[in-house]
Amino acid sequence: MKKKTTELYKTVWRWHFYAGIFVAPFLIVLAITGGTYLFKPQIEQALYHSYYEVKEESTKMDADAQVAVVQKQYPEGTVTSFKPSSSPTRSSEVGLAEGDATYTVFLNPYSGEVIKKLDNHDRIMDRIEELHGELMVGTWGDRLVELVTCWVIVLIITGVYLWFPRKSKKEKGGTFLIRFNKGERALRRDLHAVPAVWLTAGIAFLIATGLPWSGFWGTNFQSIVTNTGQGYPPSIWTGNPPDSVTQTKDLTKVPWAAETLEVPKSTIIPNYERVSLTTIEENAEKRGVPEGYKIVMPQTAEGVYTISAFPNKAQDEVTMHLDQYTGAVLTDYRYDNYGWMGKAIALGITLHKGTQFGLINQLISVLICVGIVLVVCSGIYLWWKRKPSHQLGAPKSGSARHAYGFYILLVILGIIFPLVGLSLIVIFLLDFLVIHRVARLKKFFNA
Amino acid sequence: MMKSKLMYMVVFALIFVLAGCETRSDANTLYKKEQPLEVQFLSKEAYEKEGEHTIHFKLLQDGQSAKDLQFTHISIWNVDRSVTLDMTAALEEKDGTFTFPFDFKKPGLYYVQIHAGTKTETISPTQRLLVGKLSKKDIDALQSTTPSSNSGGGHHH
Numbered sequence: 001m002k003k004k005t006t007e008l009y010k011t012v013w014r015w016h017f018y019a020g021i022f023v024a025p026f027l028i029v030l031a032i033t034g035g036t037y038l039f040k041p042q043i044e045q046a047l048y049h050s051y052y053e054v055k056e057e058s059t060k061m062d063a064d065a066q067v068a069v070v071q072k073q074y075p076e077g078t079v080t081s082f083k084p085s086s087s088p089t090r091s092s093e094v095g096l097a098e099g100d101a102t103y104t105v106f107l108n109p110y111s112g113e114v115i116k117k118l119d120n121h122d123r124i125m126d127r128i129e130e131l132h133g134e135l136m137v138g139t140w141g142d143r144l145v146e147l148v149t150c151w152v153i154v155l156i157i158t159g160v161y162l163w164f165p166r167k168s169k170k171e172k173g174g175t176f177l178i179r180f181n182k183g184e185r186a187l188r189r190d191l192h193a194v195p196a197v198w199l200t201a202g203i204a205f206l207i208a209t210g211l212p213w214s215g216f217w218g219t220n221f222q223s224i225v226t227n228t229g230q231g232y233p234p235s236i237w238t239g240n241p242p243d244s245v246t247q248t249k250d251l252t253k254v255p256w257a258a259e260t261l262e263v264p265k266s267t268i269i270p271n272y273e274r275v276s277l278t279t280i281e282e283n284a285e286k287r288g289v290p291e292g293y294k295i296v297m298p299q300t301a302e303g304v305y306t307i308s309a310f311p312n313k314a315q316d317e318v319t320m321h322l323d324q325y326t327g328a329v330l331t332d333y334r335y336d337n338y339g340w341m342g343k344a345i346a347l348g349i350t351l352h353k354g355t356q357f358g359l360i361n362q363l364i365s366v367l368i369c370v371g372i373v374l375v376v377c378s379g380i381y382l383w384w385k386r387k388p389s390h391q392l393g394a395p396k397s398g399s400a401r402h403a404y405g406f407y408i409l410l411v412i413l414g415i416i417f418p419l420v421g422l423s424l425i426v427i428f429l430l431d432f433l434v435i436h437r438v439a440r441l442k443k444f445f446n447a
Numbered sequence: 448m449m450k451s452k453l454m455y456m457v458v459f460a461l462i463f464v465l466a467g468c469e470t471r472s473d474a475n476t477l478y479k480k481e482q483p484l485e486v487q488f489l490s491k492e493a494y495e496k497e498g499e500h501t502i503h504f505k506l507l508q509d510g511q512s513a514k515d516l517q518f519t520h521i522s523i524w525n526v527d528r529s530v531t532l533d534m535t536a537a538l539e540e541k542d543g544t545f546t547f548p549f550d551f552k553k554p555g556l557y558y559v560q561i562h563a564g565t566k567t568e569t570i571s572p573t574q575r576l577l578v579g580k581l582s583k584k585d586i587d588a589l590q591s592t593t594p595s596s597n598s599g600g601g602h603h604h
Contacts, residue, residue: 219468234470240470251493271574272573283569327572328484333479
């Protein structure tokens, strides 16, 4: 029994070691960027307060007039969204696309003065979010972050096993308390294992609340959950928004009109006007949409207006779609309309971002992020002090027949998290086809 | 041998899991449904000559004739606003069908706005109507992306 436990311990240690080596640099990036992003509201308030603040006056310009100001000032651009001013002393925001670039134009809603045209690429918190979510390299980065996150699950499971007090231990030292008086080796180990176990629940929570966000696992998970009727309604995360229901006709097809209009053949002029932004705003107010929402313009002739609000608390979320020709409300999804899984995911996101419970939420989350950095650094230090020269210092694997349960667990994780599954296949192939066949590599990796 | 068997299991399971992960096209039926008002214009969108023509439209809700309408008003104006009709009640015929005769005195582009609502739903579609010959101003207005608004008066609900 003791031999079986020892063999299993060696196998688990080896996997913990390799998982740790792989995730360490990425985990530090995730912790630092995540910890910074928690304070997005405060940071953006400090950076952009001069764009946000306006002096209250008696009459605001209507939404269409405000957008017309921006369109006139930037005739080459396309207005993509409008965020009405959310308080008497707050500017409104117009989303503008010019070529490949996108901008936010801050506008005084009383005078129509353009306060600032901000290139969205210069929004530092957006760049930090990009670094956190996809390492600023797009889809590949998103997949890598997801892979790292999933391997942290393996790290946690193997780490808890390695940490778990053996029967002979009676004192708390080395389990929940750091031993400062048992020598350097025990201290190095405890500086890694003890904080790690204290942070386990926090790290697991961040993983559980962040994974539904990811581009591969998250999107597929959201689709599955939406299809059960217990997730987010379609179009909020996955699935398409409805089309405008109004059946339009093309005025260029009226024979005598087409000759007069002289438009290119591909041009469509629908027989309906698009409903004004002012009407959309009025409809939002009638439906009790709280201040701070954004209106996204229809992108096609069949498209819809979208009103969306993702405020601090998940319970205040709104996603509405309105027919662009009549202003009719086609969908009106609030938090209360989500299934129980959708509510759990929505709450998880606001907790993950630190907005749900305000400052206390931010502080607890940043402590977890700081803890993650310390655990990673202490793990690297532990390895560096232990490793032999000219070798990686990987623990030797135990006998496979004493680790069947562990391997089956890995397979299960590989199925639940397909990117882990794919990486397990790559590891197996690398191990079988390369490492075991090249003596130097076999020695270096202690295979 | 054990490891390779496990790897095959992973591959097959991955294929199986990934196969069924699209959002269903009818997933919206599993969640809260709205019953928006819809308008169907039954009269033509273009008349070759100016003069008296009847606007004819139908209001629907959930595929049926709209019931419990609180108001159904119509406004009409042309591009230079030399011909205008302030918000006026449309004439109800039957089964959610409404008519409104109007004298389109001049040729050009007209806007016909319906403003209709129940207790909980409101719509305000604006149809473009071509009457006779179009001027350059009419053509520019047709090709503009800025909606024409009825700022001519009448209270809003």
